[in-house]
Amino acid sequence: MSQDVPEQVRSQQAGLSDRDPDLLRRMYRMMREIREFEHTASELSSAGEIPGPIHLYLGQEAVATGVSLALGDDDVIASTHRGHGHVLAKGADIDGMMAELAGKETGLNSGRGGSMHMVDFSLGIFGCNAIVGASVPHAAGAAFSSKLDGDDRVSVSFFGDGASNQGVVHETMNMAAIWDLPVVFLCENNQYGVSTSQEDAVAGDRISDRAASYDMAGETINGQNVLEVYDTVREAVETTRETSRPRLVECETYRYEGHFSGEKDLLRDRPYRDEAEIERWRDERDPIDTFRQALVAADVLDEETLDGIDADVEARIEDAAEFALESDYPPGDRAPEYTYAEQSYPDFPAEKY
Amino acid sequence: MSDQSYISTIIQSYQESLADYDDTFVVGEDIQHALMGTTRDLVAEFGEERVWDAPISEQGFHGLAIGAAMDGKRPIIEYQINTMAYMAMDQLVNNAQKLRHMTHGQVSIPLTITVPQAGTPGGSAAQHSDNPYPSLLNLGVKTVVPSTPYDQLGLFRSAVAEDDPVMVFWPAPVIGNRSEVPDEHYTIPLGEADVKREGEDVTVVAIGEKVPDVLAVAERLDPEISVEVVDPRTLLPLDEETILESVEKTNRAVVVDATNRTCGTAGDIAARISDAAFWHLDAPVKRVTRADVPVSYSPPEEEFVIPGEDTITEAIRDVMG
Numbered sequence: 001m002s003q004d005v006p007e008q009v010r011s012q013q014a015g016l017s018d019r020d021p022d023l024l025r026r027m028y029r030m031m032r033e034i035r036e037f038e039h040t041a042s043e044l045s046s047a048g049e050i051p052g053p054i055h056l057y058l059g060q061e062a063v064a065t066g067v068s069l070a071l072g073d074d075d076v077i078a079s080t081h082r083g084h085g086h087v088l089a090k091g092a093d094i095d096g097m098m099a100e101l102a103g104k105e106t107g108l109n110s111g112r113g114g115s116m117h118m119v120d121f122s123l124g125i126f127g128c129n130a131i132v133g134a135s136v137p138h139a140a141g142a143a144f145s146s147k148l149d150g151d152d153r154v155s156v157s158f159f160g161d162g163a164s165n166q167g168v169v170h171e172t173m174n175m176a177a178i179w180d181l182p183v184v185f186l187c188e189n190n191q192y193g194v195s196t197s198q199e200d201a202v203a204g205d206r207i208s209d210r211a212a213s214y215d216m217a218g219e220t221i222n223g224q225n226v227l228e229v230y231d232t233v234r235e236a237v238e239t240t241r242e243t244s245r246p247r248l249v250e251c252e253t254y255r256y257e258g259h260f261s262g263e264k265d266l267l268r269d270r271p272y273r274d275e276a277e278i279e280r281w282r283d284e285r286d287p288i289d290t291f292r293q294a295l296v297a298a299d300v301l302d303e304e305t306l307d308g309i310d311a312d313v314e315a316r317i318e319d320a321a322e323f324a325l326e327s328d329y330p331p332g333d334r335a336p337e338y339t340y341a342e343q344s345y346p347d348f349p350a351e352k353y
Numbered sequence: 354m355s356d357q358s359y360i361s362t363i364i365q366s367y368q369e370s371l372a373d374y375d376d377t378f379v380v381g382e383d384i385q386h387a388l389m390g391t392t393r394d395l396v397a398e399f400g401e402e403r404v405w406d407a408p409i410s411e412q413g414f415h416g417l418a419i420g421a422a423m424d425g426k427r428p429i430i431e432y433q434i435n436t437m438a439y440m441a442m443d444q445l446v447n448n449a450q451k452l453r454h455m456t457h458g459q460v461s462i463p464l465t466i467t468v469p470q471a472g473t474p475g476g477s478a479a480q481h482s483d484n485p486y487p488s489l490l491n492l493g494v495k496t497v498v499p500s501t502p503y504d505q506l507g508l509f510r511s512a513v514a515e516d517d518p519v520m521v522f523w524p525a526p527v528i529g530n531r532s533e534v535p536d537e538h539y540t541i542p543l544g545e546a547d548v549k550r551e552g553e554d555v556t557v558v559a560i561g562e563k564v565p566d567v568l569a570v571a572e573r574l575d576p577e578i579s580v581e582v583v584d585p586r587t588l589l590p591l592d593e594e595t596i597l598e599s600v601e602k603t604n605r606a607v608v609v610d611a612t613n614r615t616c617g618t619a620g621d622i623a624a625r626i627s628d629a630a631f632w633h634l635d636a637p638v639k640r641v642t643r644a645d646v647p648v649s650y651s652p653p654e655e656e657f658v659i660p661g662e663d664t665i666t667e668a669i670r671d672v673m674g
Contacts, residue, residue, distance in 0.1 A: 109457045109459070112454060117455045138420035140416070141422070141424065142420045142424045144420065144421050145421040148421075168443075168444075171414075172413045172416065174413070175407070175410060178408065338456075340453070340495070341453070341515065341516035
């Protein structure tokens with residue numbers, strides 16, 4: 001192997017022996033779907049087809065993919081404001097996701113939630129959440145419900161390095177530990193909470209060290225290596241399923257784009273990270289490129305097959321964008337619907353004038 | 354009919370809820386030992402799996418209850434003190450209250466939150482003497498404030514059956530009171546006011562802990578002034594119709610509420626009356642509220658801030674001109 005092959009390719013290649021080729025293919029395709037979805041969402045956003053800000057998941061694809069493939073259909077996830085990847089990987093309808101971003105009636109939430117609130121309870125997707133850390137107790141609540149029911153579902157709570165400093169996250173970890181809740185706390189440390197580096201915001205060397213405070217296992221892994229994420233999370237999930245003890249897994253990852261879609265305009269003349277840093281992550285640790293190189297080098301999938309997957313994914317996402325653009329907006333006077341379970345209360349909705 | 358204390362109807366409410374709904378559990382701080390007396394005997398009857406003592410983690414256990422509700426449970430949270438809503442505000446209003454709407458009806462959050470020691474327990478000072486409902490009403494949270502044991506039992510049964518979050522405020526000043534309660538099962542739907550006293554000259558809308566004070570004032574003024582006392586019982590949804598009917602009969606209105614004056618509940622109800630019944634009014638609508646200052650510990654200062662019978666009497670006399 002030549003000297004310029006990044007370490008990450010080498011380590012993934014080494015981990016490919018005896019893997020189920022179908023699983024590897026699904027990993028590649030899922031990561032490509034997320035990336036393509038995000039590129040297209042970004043284009044639609046720039047073109048003014050998406051009403052609000054979006055928080056792109058570009059660069060973090062290995063985490064959602066590895067976690068999702070380690071879960072069963074009945075398992076639950078709760079996600080963050082940067083949740084497209086999690087929701088897509090857990091199996092949500094891609095047309096519905098894209099239409100949701102566009103605020104259309106055909107969207108996952110019928111256009112009500114947008115980028116930061118996509119849900120599909122039938123798939124165990126208990127919601128993205130715009131409030132940093134707020135969905136963490138929801139995942140624990142689902143685990144609590146599992147415990148009461150005596151079933152064997154596991155909940156995965158996605159949160160970021162920023163949320164790791166929220167009180168509610170610590171409160172939830174404590175409750176999960178004292179009550180033996182089957183929840184895996186899945187920290188995506190993408191290095192920045194908006195514009196603040198985790199180095200300036202997180203005390204201690206590693207977020208996973210905090211697990212010790214709550215008497216649970218904790219570890220930090222390379223979140224750019226989909227195999228490592230999959231292996232670690234699968235073991236964590238199965239152990240949690242058996243023992244009903246919570247765990248913390250920290251994935252080191254990186255977001256290529258800004259915190260949200262409008263950031264470039266806001267911070268154009270005062271960037272909080274330099275381009276060289278972004279390029280270094282892209283060149284050496286991109287989760288998709290390195291995985292692809294490893295697959296080819298290990299003779300698992302050839303370039304032609306991978307190109308075929310790429311083309312297929314591009315067409316699929318293009319269809320989703322078309323579906324979103326062609327779908328109708330809901331009528332504005334639908335706004336009061338589903339505010340309450342019963343809409344027949346006196347004086348509801350209160351008039352504007 | 355039996356003469357029942359307010360707190361005994363609370364205990365009965367919890368027992369009924371746990372017995373009637375398999376998916377119900379109660380979570381809160383210090384409830385297994387029934388610190389406030391409200392959850393007495395629940396653990397013995399229903400076990401610790403239905404009655405959870407939470408750590409001091411208000412945001413955390415609110416969020417956990419919401420997650421369980423998303424998964425089909427029907428949780429009840431009990432506060433120990435009125436201002437805990439502030440600790441949990443994000444989970445209450447950004448999550449519990451908004452999730453049905455944000456998800457286009459994909460999920461129900463049938464969460465009941467009870468607030469023993471609502472209002473002014475007396476000598477509790479500023480951080481333990483609030484009625485947090487105006488801010489919650491502003492954000493659309495269903496709210497009931499029962500002023501009698503009869504109302505408490507009937508409203509609780511409805512609140513816990515709701516598929517939305519409902520806050521149940523039990524005002525500390527009335528929690529020792531007693532009233533006749535039917536032995537047979539009954540419910541009071543949310544959104545139905547009660548005319549607590551009929552009268553001809555002026556309508557006084559009184560909320561929660563102020564209802565007994567207003568009734569006492571009305572007795573004292575009778576027959577000089579005939580006071581009709583309307584207790585909304587539910588603040589959201591609000592029974593505007595019953596209030597307006599009363600005002601159209603008496604042509605005068607006073608609204609009495611023990612929350613702050615600015616952006617308070619009384620201001621909102623007064624505005625509704627002025628808007629909808631202006632041509633029936635013989636005098637401007639008056640509000641009797643707390644002063645816009647924190648509640649002091651010292652008894653004379655506390656008395657100064659909280660509206661008492663003298664202030665209520667003064668307001669009634671003022672609208673009578």
